[in-house]
Amino acid sequence: MKTKIREENGALIVSFEGDVDLQSSPDTRKALLDAVGQGKAVFADLSGVGYIDSSGVASLVEAFQKAKSQNNKFILISVSENARRVLELARLDKVFTICDSISDALDT
Amino acid sequence: MNETLSNQKTGETTADILTLLAEMGQQFAATHDIGSALNYAIEHIARYVGAEGGSLFMLEDDDSHLCCRACYGEVDIVGVCINADQGIVGHCVETLSSEIVRDVKTDHRFHKGVDEQSGFVTRSILCAPLSVKGESFGAIELINKCSGDNLFDTADLTLLSTLANSAALAIANARMAEKLVEQERLARELELAAEIQRSLLPDGNEGLPVWGANIPARTVSGDFFDYFEMDDGRIVFNLGDVSGKGMNAALLMAKTISLFRCLSKSIEHPGRLLGLINTEICDTSTRGMFVTMVGGIYDPATGRLRISNAGHEPPLVRDVHGNYRSLPAEAPPLGIDPDLTAKNGFPVANVDLDGGSFYLFTDGVTEGYVGEGEMLGSDGVLKIIDGSIAEDISVQLQRIVSIISESGIALRDDLTVLGISDGPPKACRSETMRKISPPDKLVTKDMKKCDILASIKTCSSPDRLKLIRNVVHDGAAIAGFARDIIPDIVLAVDEACQNVIRHAYDGRTDGEIEVALYSDGGSLIIEISDQAPHIDPATIKHRDLDDIRPGGLGTYLMEETMDLVQYRPVAENKGNILRMVKTIF
Numbered sequence: 001m002k003t004k005i006r007e008e009n010g011a012l013i014v015s016f017e018g019d020v021d022l023q024s025s026p027d028t029r030k031a032l033l034d035a036v037g038q039g040k041a042v043f044a045d046l047s048g049v050g051y052i053d054s055s056g057v058a059s060l061v062e063a064f065q066k067a068k069s070q071n072n073k074f075i076l077i078s079v080s081e082n083a084r085r086v087l088e089l090a091r092l093d094k095v096f097t098i099c100d101s102i103s104d105a106l107d108t
Numbered sequence: 109m110n111e112t113l114s115n116q117k118t119g120e121t122t123a124d125i126l127t128l129l130a131e132m133g134q135q136f137a138a139t140h141d142i143g144s145a146l147n148y149a150i151e152h153i154a155r156y157v158g159a160e161g162g163s164l165f166m167l168e169d170d171d172s173h174l175c176c177r178a179c180y181g182e183v184d185i186v187g188v189c190i191n192a193d194q195g196i197v198g199h200c201v202e203t204l205s206s207e208i209v210r211d212v213k214t215d216h217r218f219h220k221g222v223d224e225q226s227g228f229v230t231r232s233i234l235c236a237p238l239s240v241k242g243e244s245f246g247a248i249e250l251i252n253k254c255s256g257d258n259l260f261d262t263a264d265l266t267l268l269s270t271l272a273n274s275a276a277l278a279i280a281n282a283r284m285a286e287k288l289v290e291q292e293r294l295a296r297e298l299e300l301a302a303e304i305q306r307s308l309l310p311d312g313n314e315g316l317p318v319w320g321a322n323i324p325a326r327t328v329s330g331d332f333f334d335y336f337e338m339d340d341g342r343i344v345f346n347l348g349d350v351s352g353k354g355m356n357a358a359l360l361m362a363k364t365i366s367l368f369r370c371l372s373k374s375i376e377h378p379g380r381l382l383g384l385i386n387t388e389i390c391d392t393s394t395r396g397m398f399v400t401m402v403g404g405i406y407d408p409a410t411g412r413l414r415i416s417n418a419g420h421e422p423p424l425v426r427d428v429h430g431n432y433r434s435l436p437a438e439a440p441p442l443g444i445d446p447d448l449t450a451k452n453g454f455p456v457a458n459v460d461l462d463g464g465s466f467y468l469f470t471d472g473v474t475e476g477y478v479g480e481g482e483m484l485g486s487d488g489v490l491k492i493i494d495g496s497i498a499e500d501i502s503v504q505l506q507r508i509v510s511i512i513s514e515s516g517i518a519l520r521d522d523l524t525v526l527g528i529s530d531g532p533p534k535a536c537r538s539e540t541m542r543k544i545s546p547p548d549k550l551v552t553k554d555m556k557k558c559d560i561l562a563s564i565k566t567c568s569s570p571d572r573l574k575l576i577r578n579v580v581h582d583g584a585a586i587a588g589f590a591r592d593i594i595p596d597i598v599l600a601v602d603e604a605c606q607n608v609i610r611h612a613y614d615g616r617t618d619g620e621i622e623v624a625l626y627s628d629g630g631s632l633i634i635e636i637s638d639q640a641p642h643i644d645p646a647t648i649k650h651r652d653l654d655d656i657r658p659g660g661l662g663t664y665l666m667e668e669t670m671d672l673v674q675y676r677p678v679a680e681n682k683g684n685i686l687r688m689v690k691t692i693f
Contacts, residue, residue, distance in 0.1 A: 021577075022606045023570035051577065051595075053602050054661035082595055089596075089668050090661055091455075 003031045009106055011073070012038060015045035020056030028056055032063035036074065042067060043105050047078035052086050064096060073097075075105040125267075128156055129274045136278035145282060146178035150248065153271045154180040157264055159250035161228070164238075165190075165197050166246035174198060174246065181251065183226040190221065196235045200247045206236040206269045210259050232259040236272035240280040248272045298355070302327045305358055308365050310335055317408055318343055319502035320526035321509050323519065330357025331470045331524035332365045341409060344372045347468040347526045348401030348420065351441075356397065364389065364399050364442070375691060377671045378403045378416035382442060383453025386418070389443035398443035402468055406461075411530045413459040413466060414667070418442045421471055424490075427464040430497070432490060435459070456668060461530035465501065467493065469508075472521035476512035484512055501529040558626035558633060561586050568609045568619035568638070576623055577602055580634070583625035587632045588692055596669040597632065597690055603662035604636045604673075604686050612640030612684055631671070631691040639683040643675075 001018035012035045020028050035042045044060060046052070060076070067074035075097045079087070087093045099105040132152065135145045146164050154162030161181025165174040168189070174197055175189040192198055196217055200207050212218040212230050223230050231252050238246040250268060253260050305328055313319050313335075320333040330350035337343050346368050350357040367385045375381045382403050389399060402423055404415030415423065419441030422434035438455040439448060448454070459466070469489065478484050489508060496504045505525045512523055562583040566572040580601045584594045605621055613619040619640055626633040666673050672689040 019574060019577075021570070021573050021602065022609065023573060051598075051602075053599065053606065054665055055606065057661060085595060086599060086665070089599075089665055 001027065003027060005031065005035060007040075008102060011041040011043055011102070011106065013043045013045055013077075013102065015048060017048035019051040020049055020059075021051060021053050022055050025053070025055035025059050029059035029062065032059055033066060036063050036067045036070070036072065039070060039072060041073035041075070041105075043073075043075045043077045043099075043102060045077050045102075046080055046083045049080045049083045052083045054086075054090075057086060057090055057092065060096070061092070073105075073108070075099055075108065077102060077105050124156070125270070128152055128271070132275060133278050136282040142279070142282050142286060143177065146279070147180075149275045149278070150178045151180040153248060153268070153275065154250055156271065157234070157250055157267055158254045159234070159260075160252035160254055160258075162248065162250040164246065164248050165201075166238075167192060167201065167244070174201060177246075181228075183228040185226050188225060195221070196233055197247045197249050200235045200237045200249075201244045204237050204239055204242065204244050206265055206272070207233070208235075208260055208262060208265045209233040210261070234260045234265050234268050236265070236269045238272055238276035238279060240276050245276075245280070248275065298327045301355065301358060302329075305329060305362065308362060309333060313502065316343060317501065317530065318345060318406070318526065318528045319500075319505055320345075320347065321505060321524070323509060323513050323523040325472070325519040325522050326353055328355060328358035329353075329522040329524075330361050331472065331522035332361045333468070333524055333526045334365055334369060335526070336369070338373075341407070343406045343408065343528070344404075345406065345526060345528070346401060346403040347470070347524060348399050349470040349472075349522075349524070350399050351397050353522065360389070360397055360399065364401065368403060372403070375671060376405060376689075377453065377456065378405060378414055379456040380453035380671065382416045382418050382439075383448070386442040386448060386454070387446055390446035398441040400437075400441040406466070406528050408531065411461040411463065413461055413528070414456055415459070416454045416456050418454055419444075421469060421474065424467040424493075425459055425461070425464060426467070426493060426497075428462065430494065458664060458667065461528070463530050465493075465497075465504075465530060466528040467505075468526040470522060470524040472519065472523040473508060473512065473525060475521065476515075476523060477517040477520065478511050478515045480517070484508075501527045558628045561625040561627050561632075563622065563624040565620060565622040567617060568613045568621050568640075569617035570606075570609060572621075573602055573605060576605055576621070579623065580625065584632060587625070587627045589632070589690075593690075597634075600666045600669045600673075600688055600690075601634055601636065603666050604688065607662055608636065608638045608640065608684070612638050612643055614640075631689050634688045634690075635685055636688075637683060637685045642678065642680060642682075643684055 001016060001020060001024035004015045006013050014031055014035050016028060032044060064074045077099045078101065079098055084093065087096065097108060099108065132149050135148045150162045150164045161183065163176045163179040163185055166177045168175045172192055173189045174192050176185045176187060179185050190198065193202060196207050196209055199217060209215040209218060210232055212233060234250040236248050237244040238248060248268065252258050309322055309332065310320065316337060318335045320335060322329055322331055322333060330353050333347040335343055335345035348364060350360045364385060367388055368381065371381050371384055382401065400418060400420040402415055402417045402420045404413060406413045415435065417435060417437040418439050419437045422436040425433050425435065435457050474484060474486050474489060476484050478488065492508050492511065493504055496507055505527050508525055509523055513519065562579050564576060564579045566575060577598050580598050581594055584597045589597065601623060608621055609615065619638060622637045624635045666688065670688040670690050674687050676685040676687055678685055
């Protein structure tokens with residue numbers, strides 16, 4: 001799995017490419033928590049996520065809660081079909097803010 | 109008697125007509141066959157008036173037609189129907205007046221249709237309506253006078269009118285009697301239907317920790333509940349309410365409860381089960397009827413409950429400390445939207461009763477009257493439960509039912525309740541209790557009869573998970589699963605393997621994990637085995653989805669995506685075996 005971070009209009013966009021599983025989720029978790037730790041809005045781009053498991057979802061939840069406690073935005077963008085399915089199964093699709101694009105996320 | 113009748117107008121008319129009227133009345137009163145009484149009437153009236161032929165027409169088909177139901181004379185026209193506004197008969201019925209067409213040649217109202225059909229030559233007609241209390245339901249028509257110039261006169265018309273009036277009264281009475289008999293028959297049939305319906309409900313809990321009751325507001329009910337024990341000791345249950353209360357609701361109830369009972373023997377995922385029933389009801393339901401329903405499975409060995417709620421009043425869970433929470437429906441009632449039957453069916457909620465209890469009602473309970481204008485309400489229900497929590501579940505529910513059914517106020521709606529009472533909380537369950545696990549139905553499954561699709565043995569390292577996922581992906585494809593279902597199966601196996609790595613091996617990466625995929629034609633069976641220390645399945649935590657926090661999701665995802673997730677009994681120090689089943693449909 002590859003992780004990339006870039007900044008756009010004051011928001012940190014963390015994008016993942018590949019499988020977020022037990023092996024890679026520690027990296028996912030670290031990347032997300034580091035980004036949230038910078039005190040900026042964080043958009044997790046899940047367009048390239050071919051697979052995500054409960055440990056990956058747990059990383060997203062943890063980052064989401066941390067951002068919330070700091071009153072910062074944490075938004076999932078371009079969620080791939082596979083990732084959306086797992087979020088739905090976990091009933092988290094209503095918990096996260098999910099946007100189709102960066103510009104939509106900036107507008108929220 | 110016939111001789112007396114043919115002596116009309118020879119001096120004893122009054123006595124004769126009285127005799128005829130009395131005879132006719134008796135015929136109608138005594139008969140169960142209106143048809144033969146009508147024949148008697150038309151024959152005797154025609155002969156008494158001295159007509160060649162006569163026919164008796166009745167309004168039928170929502171009063172749109174007049175059909176000949178009895179006739180006398182050379183030509184038989186029984187069964188012939190004309191439009192209700194046609195001909196002399198139609199005119200008589202419409203205007204409630206008697207008519208004479210002394211000579212048809214000079215009267216345009218004469219409808220030639222019947223003559224054309226029968227070959228009879230009509231010369232003169234008398235017609236009188238059959239009416240009671242200003243409402244006509246037919247007419248008597250006489251054709252051609254036997255004597256003289258073959259034409260009727262007004263004296264004949266007066267005579268026919270008198271006779272027709274009496275005949276009408278007799279016919280109306282006979283029809284009413286027939287209707288009463290029919291109503292009685294329907295009531296008997298309704299009672300039979302109610303008996304059949306009662307037989308669809310379980311008749312005793314036979315020592316199970318579940319109890320239910322149904323009291324119909326009318327003879328038959330649109331409510332239902334059911335429960336039964338599976339071979340492995342788990343209890344399948346449901347409770348529902350069909351929109352409406354009459355026979356149509358009872359029939360849909362019968363269909364729903366039967367579908368549930370039948371399908372629940374092969375599909376153990378309540379959400380998928382309700383999804384299938386939804387499709388079935390949507391396909392065949394009429395008049396916008398729908399069903400609100402909760403279906404679920406309870407495992408007395410672990411205290412775990414899985415339910416799916418389709419638009420029904422939220423079930424209540426009471427924990428051992430007396431705190432309540434409700435489980436609102438996450439999906440609409442069954443029979444409304446066929447598209448809702450997605451691949452995984454209706455949403456499922458998992459509940460750990462852990463010594464608590466579970467209650468299901470229909471709105472007849474919460475909206476039931478316990479006094480003048482006073483409804484029981486949810487608060488009233490809770491009060492009764494709290495007050496009788498030390499009693500058996502059946503006693504608790506009986507109290508709720510009786511406070512409404514014995515309030516002296518007629519039931520507005522069917523009353524239906526179902527409750528489950530979990531054993532002692534897990535912490536108090538003795539070791540022996542935990543070990544007495546019910547016979548595992550899967551153990552009896554002969555795996556030798558199943559095809560092995562794939563098998564992989566690898567080490568308990570996270571970097572092998574992708575390999576396992578690939579094997580499962582391809583195995584599920586070979587088993588015949590649709591492309592959109594396969595990721596769910598892959599996820600479930602991956603989560604199970606993670607549990608093995610993280611919990612059974614406690615993070616050790618040198619352990620052994622084996623994943624084997626079998627197919628028995630209809631379903632995919634996956635076994636995940638390890639050599640780690642034995643783990644008591646009852647101690648495995650299930651995450652409560654209302655509690656948004658990282659972690660604890662894996663087991664939930666496995667149960668959400670697979671039809672069955674079950675730990676198999678394994679001899680001590682022989683590791684753990686988890687079996688998961690997914691049915692192809």
